[in-house]
Every structure is written in C-alpha cells, then in structure tokens.
Amino acid sequence: MLKRLFLIFILGLASLPALALQPDEVLPDPALEARARALSAQLRCLVCQNESIDDSNATLARDLRILVRERLKAGDSDQAIKDFLVARYGEFVLLKPPLEPRTLLLWIGPPGLLVIGGIAILWSIRRRRVAAPAPLSAEEQARIDDILKREG
Template sequence: MRRFLQMSRRLSRLLIILFVLFAPMSAFAVNPDEVLADPALEARARALSAELRCMVCQNQSIDDSNADLARDLRLLVRERITDGDTDEEVLDYIVSRYGEFVLLKPRVSLRTLLLWGAPVLLILAGGVSLIVFARKRAGKPTGSKLTDEEQARLAELLEK
C-alpha cells in the first residue's frame, strides 16, 4: 500500500510538471504580428480560427497550432475579415479550398448525414437486436431434460 502511495505521488508530480510545461504552448500560437488592430475584428478572427482544424496537427484548431500552415490560415482568415467578408463567407471560402475536413465541427448536410446519423442508427440497431435476442431466448427452455434416474428420484421426493 505504501509503495502504491509513493508511485501515485510521483505520477501526480509528473503530471503537474507536464501540465505546467505544456499549458502555455497554445497561448503562443497567435503571434503578435497577426493580431488585428480592431478588437471587434480580432474577436471575430479568433472565433473563426477556433472553428478551423489545423491540417498538420489535425486535432487542434488553427488558433492553437504553431504550424506554418495554421499561421497561413490565420492570416487568410484575418485578410478575408478585413476585406469585409461575413463569418459564413470566410468559412465557405476556407472549406472550398481545403474541404469539409478543415471544420472542427462538420456542418449537417447530405454529405455528412451518415456522420451525424451513425450514432443514432447504431444505438437503434443495438436496441432492436437486444429485443430480438431477448424474445428468442424467452421461448426456449433452459437446462437439459432429466435423466431416468433423476426423474425417479423426483417422483420419490414428491410422493413423500
């Protein structure tokens, strides 16, 4: 038990150290030279950057990524915003160049219907199969038939 506690403490310390080291990394993703002068436009750019996937990192938004491609996409988003595009127009432009995969939260469309509907379909299929399986088992007897010796013993016990 004591050994377990020591290992647990060491693991906790290691996780804390790793967290302290890696937590500020995403704060350095947007460089000061990328920031727009207008705070309202910068807020829009940040919100849009949080919705777009870094094509290099793939599990980070371009707002959090330090990759060169993410920087290029952040600059492109800011350029389109300063040109007067709406948020939807900016997203449409990026999607037209990089595909739906660039969106961290894919849109609901005919192409992504299976993606959005698959969890519901799987749950329904599982529920239906459980009901069918339970109904099939309900009609079947469990166990095996008694042997002649067991039947004789049962008759003997019932007569008493």
Template sequence: MRRLLLACALIASALPAFAVQPDEILKDPALEARARALSIELRCLVCQSQSIDDSDATIARDLRILVRERLEAGDSDDQVKAFLVDRYGEFVLLKPRFTWHTAVLWGTPPVLLIVGGALAFGVFRRRRSAPASSLTQAEEARIEALLAKDD
C-alpha cells in the same frame, strides 16, 4: 508555499498553448476576437486533430493570417468559412456541416449505438432463456449414477 507554486506551474503547463504569434494579432480587439473564434473552428490541414489556433504548423499560420486578412477586408464569419471551404473542402471545418453527403458521418454513431444495444439485448435475453442443461434425460441419469457411485 513552494508546493502551491509548483502546483500552479504544473496546472499552467497543462493548459493548451495557443500558437498565435504576436505579429498575427489584429489591432482591433473585436476583429481579433472574431478571428480567434473562427480559428478555433478551423482544422489544421497538417495536424488534422488540432484547430489552426492550436497548431504551430506553417500552413496553420498561413490560414490564421488569411482569416485575419479576410476579416479586415470586411467579410463576415460565414463568408470566411465559405471561402476556406471552397478552397480546401469541408475537411477544413472541425465540425462539418450537416448536408446530404455528410449525413453518413453524422448518422453512423447513433445507428451503431442502436444496433449494438439491440444485439447486446438479444444476446443477454437469449442466454437468460436458454436451458441450463442441454443433456438428455438418459445422459443426466448416467451422470447422477456416476456421482452416486463416487460417494
């Protein structure tokens, strides 16, 4: 029984801790659900690898409050995102939109994967078709003679 409780405690401690403070939570459950969904999509400007929902940074708290204020004011989810992008730039989005200036960001991984695969294929193909020995017939005869002499 103790092992089970210990295992449950370890699993619970491994789960992500949400940084939303009780005083930030909206009274309307529908608005709060929208706010949480938006918070997961927005990047903490200090932590950079965390959403504002996960971050304990002061600016993340300010952004969570700002999102909730905009939702209470009647803004749609897209309007809230547009407001934050206008204010902080595309960097605030954890998943940047596909636009002409982010095409390189989105296109580079598949291009690198294709180029790397083509290079690997070429190298393996070249190794397979390369001759086993690059010695001349005279050199091979000399090696054979030396080996026969040792026996």
C-alpha cells in the same frame, strides 16, 4: 525538496494549453480580432486534424489564421470567409460541417455505430444465455441413484 517543487512546476507548465496565436498575428481592432478568434475556433487544422487552427502551432494553421485576418480586414463576412476556405480546402476544414444530405453520414455515423454496437452486445448476451435443463425423468433419476449407490 527543491528539485521536486521544480519538477512539479515544469509538469504544471506542460499541462497548460499551448497558445498558438503569435503576437504579430493579432489585429489592432479588438472587434475584428474577436471575430478572427471565433472563426479560427471553427476551422480545422488540416495538418493536426483534431484541433482548430486557433489551437494549432502548425505552419499551415498559422497561414490560415493570417488569411482569415486578411479577409476580415478586406471586409469579408464570416460566412464569406468560411465559403472561401471550403471552396479551397473542402468541408473537412470545418470543425462542424453543416447538416446536409451529403454530410448526413458524418452526423449519424457515430451515434449509429454506437447503437449497432449496443444491439450486437445485447444479441450476444441473449444468445449466450443458457436455458435451464429439463428435469430428469423418473428412469434417469433411478439410474443416477443406482450409480451413486454402487460407488458410495
């Protein structure tokens, strides 16, 4: 019984989100720290690629969190920090790239593929639909009746 409770406790801990932010990274000014956390949530971890630098334990994500905090302490605006990181790493560093002509495919690509897939499925279903067979002529029906009488 105790082993089961311990196992449930361990599995429960494993399901909690990992806190990547280290205590030595936290800024003493709560307002700056709040800005740093908000910015970090908008920046992609270039190693993990599917999570923000705020959630990632990767070394590069830690370096980026520290860089964001250093630039905040230097007085940079949020947009200036984003612009700096985009200039250094490209727009891929942003979790939500801006809606511009060059990023239009990123925004319309997934919904467009979904629509194209739906159309393909509907087209496939319609193509498989078999039309009802034409009724038998009187001559064909007579032949079938003749065959059934001989066999039966």
